[in-house]
Amino acid sequence: MIDFAWLWVGLIWPxxxxxxxxxxxxxQQSQPLTVTHLPAVASTAIQPTSRTWLNLIGLLVWTLVVVAFMRPQWLGEPIPAQNDAREMMIAVDLSGSMEIADMTINGEQVDRLTMLKYVMHDFIERRVGDRLGxxxxxxxxxxxxxxxxxxATVQKMLDETVLRLIGERTAIGDAIALTAKRFADRPQTNKILILVTDGQNTAGNVSPAQALELAxxxxxxxxxxxxxxxxxxxDGFFGQRRVNPSRDLDENMLxxxxxxxxGEYFRARxxxxxxxxxxxxxxxxxVQGDNxxxxxxxxxxxxxxGLAWFILALMLLHxxxxxxxxHG
Structure with a gap:
C-alpha cells in the first residue's frame, strides 16, 4: 500500500x-494562473487560446511537486523482526576495600574502583543496542x-559513584536478590548479571545461598x-614486606x-x-527478543x-x- 510520511504538506496545495x-x-479581471518557472520569452509565445491549457499544466506540475514533498512511500507486507539486544545488569561493589590502590592505569597506581570505571567505560561503550542496568x-x-x-546514562551513573556511599561492608546476597527481582517480570530475556566484588558477603538481609536459590x-x-x-x-616499621590485599576475597562463593x-567466575588481578x-x-x-x-x-x-521536471522541460522546449x- 502507498502511504505519505508528511501528509500535512498537502495543506499547501490550494x-x-x-x-x-x-x-x-x-x-475584477480574469487573470490566469502564473507559471513562474517559465522563461521571459514565454510571454511572447503564449497565445490567448492556449492559456487555459497552460493553467491546467501549471496546476498539474504544482500538484506533482506537493505530492513529492508529502514523501509518498510504498509499504510492503509486514514481516517479523527479532530484537537481538542482550540485557545485562551490572552490580558493582562500593565497600571500603575497593579503595585499596593495587591496580595500575598507564603506569599510575590507582584504587580498584577507579580501575573498574576506566575498564568498564569501553565495555559499556561497545554495548550498542543492548539494555544495561x-x-x-x-x-x-x-x-x-x-x-x-x-x-551514556549508565556510564555517567557509574562515573559519579564514590566509595562508602552506602557503607563499608559487602552485601553480595542483596545485590543478587535485587537483580533477580528486577528480572522476575521479564521471562523472555537472557537475565545476565555481571557481579564485580573484591571481598566476601559481610552484610545485607539476604545470604548468598538464599540469593543463589532466587537466581x-x-x-x-x-x-x-x-x-x-x-x-x-x-613499607613497614621493619622495612618492606609482601602482603596479599585480596585475602578476604571469597573465591569459592563466587x-x-x-x-x-x-555463568562463569573470572579473576581480575x-x-x-x-x-x-x-x-x-x-x-x-x-537474547532473542519478542517478534x-x-x-x-x-x-x-x-x-x-521527476514527472514534474519532465513536463516543465517539455513546456520550455515548446x-x-x-x-x-x-522570429524566423
Whole structure:
C-alpha cells in the first residue's frame, strides 16, 4: 500500500488557487494562473487560446511537486523482526576495600574502583543496542540505573559513584536478590548479571545461598568477577614486606554462584586481566527478543518530482520553438 510520511504538506496545495481568487476579487479581471518557472520569452509565445491549457499544466506540475514533498512511500507486507539486544545488569561493589590502590592505569597506581570505571567505560561503550542496568552495593544494594538502552546514562551513573556511599561492608546476597527481582517480570530475556566484588558477603538481609536459590528460580545467569592483586609490597616499621590485599576475597562463593547458574567466575588481578574478561563477555549470545512486525518502506517521491521536471522541460522546449518560429 502507498502511504505519505508528511501528509500535512498537502495543506499547501490550494495556495495558488486562493491567490488567483483574491487577485480576481481585487482587480475584477480574469487573470490566469502564473507559471513562474517559465522563461521571459514565454510571454511572447503564449497565445490567448492556449492559456487555459497552460493553467491546467501549471496546476498539474504544482500538484506533482506537493505530492513529492508529502514523501509518498510504498509499504510492503509486514514481516517479523527479532530484537537481538542482550540485557545485562551490572552490580558493582562500593565497600571500603575497593579503595585499596593495587591496580595500575598507564603506569599510575590507582584504587580498584577507579580501575573498574576506566575498564568498564569501553565495555559499556561497545554495548550498542543492548539494555544495561547498574546496581551498587555495600551495606545494602540499590538500583542506580534501571535497565535501559541509554548507555551514556549508565556510564555517567557509574562515573559519579564514590566509595562508602552506602557503607563499608559487602552485601553480595542483596545485590543478587535485587537483580533477580528486577528480572522476575521479564521471562523472555537472557537475565545476565555481571557481579564485580573484591571481598566476601559481610552484610545485607539476604545470604548468598538464599540469593543463589532466587537466581536459579528466576533463571538469572551470574558472571562473577573477583577484583584485586594477589601481592603488593608495603613499607613497614621493619622495612618492606609482601602482603596479599585480596585475602578476604571469597573465591569459592563466587565460583559457586557462577557454576550453579550457568555463568562463569573470572579473576581480575590487574587492569589488563579485567579488560580481557570484558572482551570475553562481549562474545556471549544475544537474547532473542519478542517478534515485532515491521513493514519494509520504499521511497516514491522521485516519481512525481521527476514527472514534474519532465513536463516543465517539455513546456520550455515548446516555448523556445514557438519563439523561433515567430522570429524566423
Amino acid at each position: 495556495i495558488p488557487l486562493i491567490y488567483r481568487w483574491f487577485r480576481r476579487a481585487f482587480t 547498574l546496581i551498587l552495593f555495600a551495606d545494602t544494594a540499590y538500583v542506580q540505573a534501571p535497565m535501559t538502552f541509554d548507555r 536459579k528460580y528466576y533463571g538469572v545467569k551470574i558472571y562473577t568477577i573477583g577484583v584485586g592483586a594477589e601481592e603488593i609490597i608495603v 565460583r559457586q554462584l557462577a557454576d550453579e547458574t550457568g 590487574s587492569t589488563e586481566e579485567l579488560e580481557n574478561i570484558y572482551t570475553e563477555l562481549d562474545a556471549y549470545e544475544p 515485532q512486525l515491521r513493514r519494509p518502506q520504499t521511497a516514491l517521491y522521485h516519481w512525481p518530482l 516555448t523556445i520553438r514557438g519563439s523561433w518560429r515567430q
